[in-house]
Amino acid sequence: MGKRLTQIATRTGDDGTTGLGDNTRVSKDHLRVHAMGDVDELNSQIGLLLCEPLPDGVRAELVEIQHQLFNLGGELSIPGYELLKAEAVAALDTALARHNAGLPRLQEFILPAGTRAAAQAHVCRTVARRAERALVALGAQDPLREAPRQYLNRLSDLLFVLARVLNRMDGGDDVYWKSERLAAAAADAAPDAGA
16 A cells, blocks of 8 residues: 555645545545545544444444445555455345344334434445445446445445344334325224224
C-alpha cells in the first residue's frame, strides 16, 4: 500500500484535489472519492453502534466488519488493487443465515426504530446502501471487482437483520409500519362481529 500518514494538515488538498494510494491526484468530487467517503462514513457509523450495549457475538462481528471496510476503503484508494477478499462476503452470508434462523418471518414492513442500538443499525444500513450505490456509479466509469459491491449489499442486509436482533435483546420487538391498506384488508377479512 501507499505511504502511511505522518501528518494530517498537509495543505495538498487546498486546490480541491486529493491523493489516491497510487500517488495520482483526483478531484475531491470524483466518483471514487465519493465511494471512499461513503465507506468511511459507514465505518464511522458502525463505530457509533459499537458504543451501545451489544451481545458479544454481534460486537465481534461488527469489529471484524470495520476492519473489512477499512480494506475496502484501501482497495478503492488504489485503483486495480485487491484487499477485500471473497471470504469476507462469505462470512457475511454465514452471519446472515445464523441471525435469520432465530428471527420470526416478517409479515409486514418495519420502521427503522426501536432501541437506540437497533435504530443505529438502521442508520448503518442506509449508509451501506448509499455506499453500494456509489460503487455501482464508480463501476460504470472504472472497472471494479465484484466483491466490494457484493460485500456492501450483504452488509446492508445483515445490518437490517441485526437491527431486528437488537430490538429483541431485552424482550422487545420490531416496530411495525401502520399501513392503511393493510389495516383495511385486515378489517375486511375479519369475521363480522354481529354475525
